[in-house]
Amino acid sequence: QVQLQESGPGLVKASEILSLTCGVSNYFINNGYYWGWIRQPPGKGLEWIGSISHGGSTYYNPSLQSRVTLSVDTSKNQIFLKMSSVTAADTAMYYCARDRTFDMWGQGTMVTVAS
Amino acid sequence: EIVMTQSPATLSVSPGERVTLSCRASQSVSTNLAWYQQKPGQAPRLLIYDVSTRATAIPARFSGSGSETEFSLTISSLQSEDFAVYYCQQHNNWPLTFGGGTKVEIK
Numbered sequence: 629q630v631q632l633q634e635s636g637p638g639l640v641k642a643s644e645i646l647s648l649t650c651g652v653s654n655y656f657i658n659n660g661y662y663w664g665w666i667r668q669p670p671g672k673g674l675e676w677i678g679s680i681s682h683g684g685s686t687y688y689n690p691s692l693q694s695r696v697t698l699s700v701d702t703s704k705n706q707i708f709l710k711m712s713s714v715t716a717a718d719t720a721m722y723y724c725a726r727d728r729t730f731d732m733w734g735q736g737t738m739v740t741v742a743s
Numbered sequence: 744e745i746v747m748t749q750s751p752a753t754l755s756v757s758p759g760e761r762v763t764l765s766c767r768a769s770q771s772v773s774t775n776l777a778w779y780q781q782k783p784g785q786a787p788r789l790l791i792y793d794v795s796t797r798a799t800a801i802p803a804r805f806s807g808s809g810s811e812t813e814f815s816l817t818i819s820s821l822q823s824e825d826f827a828v829y830y831c832q833q834h835n836n837w838p839l840t841f842g843g844g845t846k847v848e849i850k
Contacts, residue, residue, distance in 0.1 A: 664839070674779075674787065674830055674841040687837040690744065728834040729777045729792040731799075736786050 630655040632724050632734035640718075642743045646711040650724030650734060657682045657700060661727045663707045665698065667720040668736075675720075679728070680707060714741045745769050745833050749842035755850040760821050764845045766814040766831035775835035778807055778816045781844075782827045791816065792834070821847070 636648035650663065657663065664679035678688040680698040688696055697710045707724060719741045726732040746769040756762050766776070774794045779787040789798040791807040794814060804819040818825055826849055831842040 673844045674781075674832075676832075676839045676841065679837075679839070687839075689838050723786055728839060729789060730779070730787070730832075731789045731792070733786040733788070 630726065630732045632726065632732055634722060634724050634734045634737040636722075636737055636739065638738055639740050639742055640714055642715055642741055643713055646709070646714050646718065646739060646741075648709040648722055648724075648737060648739070650707040650709075652705045652707070652726075655726075656702075657705050657707070658702045662687075663700070664725050664728075664730060665707075665709045666723045666725060666730065667718075668723070669717075669720040677709065677711075677722075716741050716743060744838055745772060745836055745840050747831055747833055747840050747842035749829075749831055749845050751845060752843070753846045753848060755848050756821055757850045758821055758823055762818045762821050762825075762847060764816045764829055764831075764847075766809075766816070766842050768812045768814070768833055771811040772833040772835035774810055775833060776807070776809065776814050777832045777834055778805075779830045779832065780825075780827045781830065787830065790829075818847075 631653040633651045640646045662679040665677040680686045695712045699708045721736040723736045724734045748767045750765045776794050777792040778790045781787040795807045806817050828844045828846045830844045
């Protein structure tokens with residue numbers, strides 16, 4: 629069973645950089661698929677942040693593109709999200725998920741941006 | 744960017760009832776449409792992709808239909824575990840986009 633696990637600081641200061649890691653188990657990222665990040669502010673809907681292929685091709689949400697960078701380390705089987713200049717509006721549950729139809733999800737990690 | 748619009752925002756239904764949720768795309772997404780279920784405190788779960796293909800272990804009471812810009816998710820007989828929020832998502836074009844969700848609540 630493929631498993632995804634997000635990790636990172638639960639609290640980030642406003643204007644700083646948010647860095648999250650998604651570890652993948654029981655599947656080698658090199659074998660294919662896009663790997664995405666999705667977030668959900670408290671009480672709100674889902675927002676796609678961006679996706680990256682095993683080869684490093686990236687697609688981003690235009691509304692976040694200027695602040696987001698995705699990367700992948702196939703040797704560690706991990707995907708990374710960096711978001712700069714965070715504000716309170718970036719407070720959300722952050723999920724990583726597999727493929728363009730998100731067939732596997734991590735449990736999510738809650739990130740709070742403190743002013 | 745393709746905008747996905749779901750209706751209604753909330754549905755109040757009784758167990759055993761048949762339920763149909765709607766999703767509209769601002770432009771054609773062909774048959775590249777997925778549905779997710781999310782329960783409180785949990786990550787979303789893929790129910791259906793490519794309009795009508797059920798994901799692994801999804802019960803047959805869930806079915807999807809539609810094409811181009813109009814889509815629906817039907818639950819043939821609502822079970823207690825089906826009360827949740829449902830999202831549609833197009834996977835035809837980048838950027839990927841979600842609908843705002845429909846909450847199915849107990850009447």
